[in-house]
Amino acid sequence: MKKIVLALTAVAAMTGSASAADLAARPYVKAPVAAPVASWTGFYVFGGGGGGLSNSDQRIQTTATALPLTIDQRQGGSGWFGTVGLGYDWQFSGTWVAGVFADGQFGSIRSTVQDPIFPTGPITGRQKLEDSWAAGVRLGWLVAPNVLSYVNGGYSGAHFGSTTFTTLAGTPAGVHINGYNRNGWFIGGGVENNLNIFGIQSPGWFMKTEYRSAFYNAKTSDILTDGTNALTTQSIRANSWNQTISTSLVYRFNWTGPVVAKY
Template identity: 35%
Template sequence: MKKISLVVATSLIALGAVSSASAADLAPQPYTKAPPYVAPAPIYNWTGFYIGGHIGGAFGGSDNILAPGFGGGNDGVFMGGVQAGYDYQFAPNWVIGLEANYSFLDTNSSFANRGLGSVTGRLGYTWGPALLYAKGGYAWADSRFSNGFGGDGGRDGYTVGAGLEYLFTQNWSGKIEYQYYNFGDVNVFDSLGFVGSFRNDQHTIKAGLNYRFNLGGPTVARY
């Protein structure tokens, strides 16, 4: 009988030790505060078509007899026009595109360019909502002038430029741009014959506003 009592007592002591260890294992863990939520940075998407308008100023080169301000100190004239194009973003911060634009020049001269048009490719680098780009391609001058200038009706040439564009809402962007146009040399005649050859080039500075389709706003990086 004593042996049975001893076995029972030993078993009860062992069971109590196991219960105490289990209770210790189930003790509440110390509270750890969760890290604050940080929203992923938006990735702006420039891919899509756009249309817009611009205003600015046009200035002729120093040797340009067809400068918009010719005869009035060659101080330049007001310009305004429209543009349309398509951009594609890749790799992932580069943007390539194609743009056509036309600018009307505010001049009453009968022997100055009345308008400037171009079809250009452009390549840019974007960070966030900003896009820095360069452009270049075909240019055309509306030179429907008289007084004996060659090339009446328009002249072909080339253009290069650069600008900064900023996507400030879901579908709207604004830009500031410089563009240089070169239409080669123009031969000038008067009643006595050939007078000379002059370079027909223009410098323009403009600010523009674009409405962009199919952007859908900034996308968010997924992890």
């Protein structure tokens, strides 16, 4: 009988110890920290490059004949350019972003200028869009917290370089037109995305790809003789329509998210 009592006592003691162990304090686990909300509000700078196409409606006018003669034609060209700029964005209503920006382009987009009725025979030249500048606004929608799709538009100005003409045989024609500035406007659009991809952490760094179409008002240029700048009997009135596609690296000074939650 004593043996039975002792056995029951041992079993009770072991059960009590197990229950006490179950009631011991559990290890502390830190709650997950919420990821910061991405914000597009703030200043940014960018730089990049791309390629462009140029089209021009030209009207050749001459007084060399008894009656004034005009010929209308369209010419084009292409080339490359670099760009730098800065801007400021505001994020509102959760997924919308509005901003202002200014930028400049420089490079070598060239278009053809021809005069098929020059008194000494047809002449041709190449005109270079040496640099341009723009100031505008943009409005975008966040496809994802770190991806912005946008449209933009605003004012644009450009400087077109002087054009030296040659004959169809390639010899100097002895005439030219001077360079000039033109004003106009542009519309465009693009996509901008954060570069935190493929496991690479690059807070603040973005890439944007943008299409832009710029229209510059017409300019009448007299064809001048080389050396003396004396007027000839010819003039060319031309406008310009330039289309460009560029890719730029962007740095945002205030970018903080989104990042992976920490535990």
